[in-house]
Amino acid sequence: MIRLFDAHCHLQDPRILHKAPQLIKAAQDAGVAYFAVNGVCEQDWDSVKRMAETHPCVLPCFGLHPWFVKERSPNWFKALRECFDSTPSAAVGEIGVDKGSRGRKVDFSEQMEVLRQQLELAKELNKPASVHCVRAFADLLEIMKSMGPFPAGIILHSYLGSAEMVPEFSKLGAYFSFSGFLMSLKANKAKKMLKMVPSDRILLETDAPDALPMSNIDSLHFVEGDTSLTEELLAQTTSSSTSSLGKSSHVLADASMLPKETLNHPANIHNVLDYVASMLEITNEELAELSYQNAVRLLSYEGSKVLQN
Template sequence: MKLFDAHCHLQDPRIFDKAPQLIASAIDSGVVRFAVNGVSEQDWPLVKQMGETHKPHVVPCFGLHPWYVADRSPNWLKTLRESFDSTPSAAVGEIGLDKGKKMGDFADQVHVFKQQLELAKELKRPVSIHCVRAFGDLLEIMKSLGPFPQGFLLHSFLGSAEMVPEFANLGGYFSFSGFLMSMKASKAKRMLKAVPFDRILLETDAPDALPKSEESEPLQPVEGDDASLNHPANIHNVLVYVASLLEIDKEEVAEASYHNAVRLFSY
């Protein structure tokens, strides 16, 4: 059984020094691909390095996350483009919209998000999207700029079942992490069952989104660190939970989600 962690942050300073061991132990558990998402100009070089060091297991992704929009340099877009020019295998991410924190001008977030979406379309790269309390805005923007033939994933998706068809029609995939376990089970089941089976992805968002569920398998620890930090091998817990809600064998969900991720990231 092979799994693809469709969204994580192994360059995060909380776990970067442990990343080689985390990747090795996750691979031993069957997790053979990791989409590692940059969030700011400062960590794009680290993500690039990880993609080179752990090829072909790590898919590097470069993007300016909404939390870091206010800190961007005047040359951020040029630097981003250069990162893609030097890394043909890279995807765009993590980018998006967030109304969940006090982060200044939302219009500025929208402007930066649109610039990155347009770059993704120009370069024909898939996109990994963060969205918190802004799904209406997101859908409007995606409709105005879409469709997206190379695809985009809505990471740690917790949106409504009603929005699923509209995003899917634009090229959307739906990626599920341990955060799904925070949603009311009946609502999560309804939303999951609205997602086309060829658009379901699994992720850990490591080192965040530690799974917590009675359905879970024993968690993999991040040795010697805060017990709340997530390990890519814990995608198995997400798999078990998603399969239980869909009432499908976990092997079937694993196979579908792996092939869906391979298709999105163009392997």
């Protein structure tokens, strides 16, 4: 069976936390061996820690996401450091910078300062860090150059930066992780960028419960109880795609027609695999093993739960 490593997800997200054991089991049945579960704020670090204690396949990651910088407590950095003291198996993440619609609500200089502190911590602990970047790749590259290189590695999660920046980030120790968001790029742009990524730096992720791949409906897994899906939509997504369904079976041909808040299931990493492999013109099996080995190599730091084999 194909082995896969979900290099970045949020199974502790309140929208799916109560379903996490079932989602993990379904994804494991589909070949996912490990899940790098990223905390985003002080309030969810404990959930990530407990999930990792319960599930050997969950690699915990702790970080303060740029969206939550305004809400941090005066003791946030001390609390973050304590997470790593109590959980040696953890990596750093999700951290980063954001100039998108939501990120613009948070002072950018504060975002940069919080990112710098966490990158320094990652270097000190000799752990990889999973980095979020929206419309701020030049800023991210600048701060990484000023602090780098990063021998323990940086995961540029859901990478949507330019092809031209790939070599610059690579020199600093970056890995490039791809999710369903990649399908939002024009195909020629996505292909050009993917072809620039060194084969030993490619990772796959779901970013679940976000980043639902824009794939054919009948190829996707859905989260049971997802309130964004009406009964009518559910009937169409759970029915087999056969001619007996009539015209209605073509109404929702792909996920772009679903509500934006539709939850992403971690088993949908196969849809990301399909898309990236087609762009790179290699087989799914080749890309699965390549990305799996890359993730294992990167995430086999001292104290990690990941087993190299």
